[in-house]
Amino acid sequence: MKQLTFRHKTHITLACFLAPAVLIYSLLFLGPVLSSFYYSLTNWNGFTATMGFVGLRNYRDMMDDAAFVAALKNTAVFAVWVVILQNALAIPLAIALDSGIRSKNVLRVIFFAPAVLSPLVVGYTWMYIFNPNSGLLNTFLRSIGLPSWEQVWLGDPKFAMFCIITMVIWQFTGYSMVIYLANLQTIPSELYEAANIDGAGRWNKFLRITFPLLAPAMTINILLSTIGTLKAFDLIYVTTNGGPFHATETLTVLIFESAFKDNNFGYGTAIGVVMFLIIFVVSLLQLLVLRRREVSS
Amino acid sequence: MRKPLLIVLVLMLCVSSLLSACGGNKNNNASTSTSASPTESAKASEASASPEASKPAEQVELKVSGYKSGAEIGAIPELNEKFMKENPDIKVTYEGMPGAQYKDFIKTRLVAGDASDVMLLHPGAEIVDYAKAGYLMDLSGEPWVPDFTVSAIDAASGDGKVYGTPNDTVMLGVYYNKDIFAKLNLKVPTDWDQFLAACEAIKASGVTPIAIGNNDGWMTLAALFVMAPAMIYAKDPDFDKKLNARETKFAGSWDEMNKAWFSLDTKGYLTPKSTGISLDQAQTDFAKGKAAMYIDGTWSLAGIKGKNEALNLGMFAMPSNKAGEDVYVSAAVGTVWTINKSTEKADAAKKYLAFWAKEENQSIWAKSGGAFLTLQGKKSDADPAFEDIAGTLATGKAWRFLNQAWAQDAATTEMMKSAQGVYLKALTPEQMLKNMDDAWDKAAKLQK
Structure with a gap:
């Protein structure tokens, strides 16, 4: 009996401490989010005092909207490439910097540094590199005798998306790397010692010890980069603004254009709202699959 | 146990993808205005009744925002200093940012009930829409209204009410390098055939005829804006009215003009690969003499000169007309100061506008931005580079910037995007016009 009241008291204390945060969170965050579900059922133009309720018409129109379908495809291409390449690069990088290289601390900082930059800074910097006439990349190609490889990088629909993917990977591989690095510290060295005794080579050790045991970090990294890429906006907005001719128009760019x-x-x-549902379902599936993988390994 | 928690976590991460910034503000707006209005009205209008009325006036802080910043800011800081010297009881703070950004910024601020007291707005649709939504103060009774020309006041009006000071006339036109023209013995062209001949001669001399950067498509929008007055509006002044009523469409009426413009690209008169080039890069090419012509607004003169002070340049109206027809110039009011209807500092704001409406201040502003005066019967002290185009303006053959009277700006956005498609050979000029019509109809349908 006594214990129960004590527990009750703790609960009340906890609730009191939580209340302000919950209140602020719901007022400033949940409220607006929930209201946007309502706005999606209206024809509001964004600034008048009045708006009409149109039911699910916006959702129906979306299905016939070629721009929406194209944006969906662009978003998927962007997300898949970034998630795969970023993780594929971050793992070897993390392993390299986990070894006994002397300058590893300096290198870790260097590789992580781009992640703290604003995407706008990254975008503007890369625009100088990709400039078709005087940019670093084309100038370099000219100087090594490959002028036929020169491209209008950001201004050509064939390359624009891959230029943006490059920028994102450049910026965030270091971030994924740090998470993998943290995971690498938790792998017990006994496993490698045992493998050495068994005569396992480097590749076998990576495949059978390191890679499976990196599963927790991979779950987090894949989840973070999936959500991050599906939500990406600022970098695309400054570099191509969805162009040239819709080639890099992702869902976020389309939302911005329609709304504003x-x-x-x-x-x-x-x-x-549709984007929210997509991100929710995709990340949930990823989580379930990747978690199962963690357990089994 | 852990799975539900994780699901909640993921849900929270995902939710941040929703458009939340603006949605909530709507409600805040309503609540702040209802809660604030009794106290504010007590403060402002019943000031005489309150005991504090006898106190000396405190300094009022007047918040002003606008789409002039950086290289385009002109005399705004100078004029604000001057205003504060003349009105020591008012402190002006100006917040400026680039145009595209400002357009979105001011919209969200207005909806949130958090916009500055005085706002710089574009003439035409922007003012009409905001006035209709009840965000702008009716200034029809202000003493400065009759000082401006009728057409300028018209640009700052909506539904017969005046909402601001039309500060300047700006023009879009063709900048040209006078030295290159002189070397090739070229005169300012006055019809399309002469223009093509000039382009051909320049191209033959090894110089790019027209510098253009289409990484956002805006410069093609500018190009069509300078072509249309003579080719479309001189023949049908009611084109916009019919367009807004959907009696006419871009497809079927703009074909000839659109083809004429893009033929310049196929003939090699425009900067190649322009979808990968920015306006700034094109401007540099022109300023450095790598290109002979450059289509942009009068407001860019300072920027061009900043890149090459020694450049001997002029500007003419795009001669898209046939031989024997009139040359038209694309001219419009560039900036309008408006007052936020819900401001608590209406008196200070009105003083600020009255200050701007004075001839000496209008002249300072016009000069700093390469613009022309909109005051009744006053001659502009414009830069000599604008001699040719000012001559065309003086004939009265002028037309506003096209989208100022369009009911759907979605067509403007699509115009820039589809133009890129044409340069990239993914679209024909005809398909581009159809895309613009479709974008218009789609936006209109969603607003129904």
């Missing part, structure tokens, strides 16, 4: 440029706030919000 075309004055279809209701429609833009509806795309946002």
Whole structure:
């Protein structure tokens, strides 16, 4: 009996401590988010006092909207490439910097540094590199005698998306690397010692010890980079603004354009809701699959 | 046990993808305005009744925002200093940012009930829409209204009410390098055939005829804006009215003009690979003499000169007309100061606008931005580079910037994107026009 009241008291104390945070969170965050579900059912233009309720019409229109379908495809291409390449690069990088290289601390900082930059800074810097006339990349290609390889990088629909993928990977591989590095510290050295005794080579040790035991970090990294890429906006907005000719128009760019440029706030919000559902389902599936993998390994 | 927790975590991460910034503000707006209005009205209008009325006036802080910043800021800081010297009881703070950014910024601020007291807005649709939504103060009774020309006041009006000071006339036109023209014995062209001949001669001399950067497509928008007055609006002044009523469409009426423009690209008169080049890079090419012509607004003169002080340049109206027809210039009011209807500092704001409306201040502003005066019967002290185009303006053959009267700006956005498609050979000029019509109809349908 006594214990129960004590527990009750703790609960009340906890609730008191939590209440302000919950209140602020729901007022400033949940409220607006929930209201955007409502706006997605209206034809609000974004600035007038009145709006009309249109039910699910925005969602129906979306299905017939070629721009929406194209944006969906662009978003998927962007996310898949970034998630795969970023993780494929971060793991070897983390292993290399986990070894006994002397300058590893300096190198870790260098590789992580881009992650703290604003995407705008990254975008503007890379625009100088990709400039078709005087940019670093084309100038370099010219100087090594490969002028036929010169491209209009960001201005060519064939290359623009891959230029953006390059920028994102450049910026965030270091971030993934740090998470893998942390995971590498937790792998017991006894395992490698045992493998050495068994005569396992480097590749075998990586495949049978390191890679499976990196599963927790991989779960987090894949989840973070998936959500991050599906939500990416700023970098694309400054470098190509969704162009050239819609080639890099992702869902986020389309939302921005519908809501703020075309004055279809209701429609833009509806795309946002769909995007939310997509991210939710995709990350949930990833989580379930990757978690199972962690347990089995 | 752990799975549900994780699911909640993922849900929270995902939720941040929703458009949340603006949604909530709507409600805040309503609540702040209802809660604030009794106290504010007590403060402002019943000031005489309150005991504090006898106290000396405190310094009022007037917040001003606008789409002029960086190289384009002109005399705004100078004029603000001057205003504060003349009105020591008012402190002006100006917040400026680039145009595209400002457009979104001011919209969200207005919706949130958090916009500055005085706002710089574009004439036409922007003012009309915000006035209709009830965000702008009616200034029809202000003493400065009759000082401006009728057409300028018209650009700052909506539904017959005046909402701001039309500060300047700006023009879009073709900058040209006078030295290159002189070397090739070229005169300022006055019809399309002469223009093509000039391009051909320049190309033959090894110089790019027209510098253009289309990484966002805006420069093609500018190009079509300078072509349309003579080719479309001189023949049908009611084109926009019919367009807004959907009696006419871009497809079927703009074909000839669109083809004429893009033929310049196929003939090699434009900067090649322009979708990978920015406006700034194109401007540099022109300033450094690598290109003979460059299509942009009068406001860019300072920027060009900043890149090459010694450049001997002029500007003419795009001669898209046939031989024997009139040359038209693309001219519009560039900036309008408006007052936020819910401001608590209406008196200070009105003083600020009255200050700007004075001839000496209008002149300082016009000069700093390479613009022309909109005051009744006053002659502009414009840069000599604008001699040619000012001559065309003086004939009265001028037309506003096209989208100022369009009911859907979605067509403007699509115009820039589809133009890139044409340069990239992914679209024909005809398909581009159809895309613009489709974008218009889609946006209109969603607003129904």
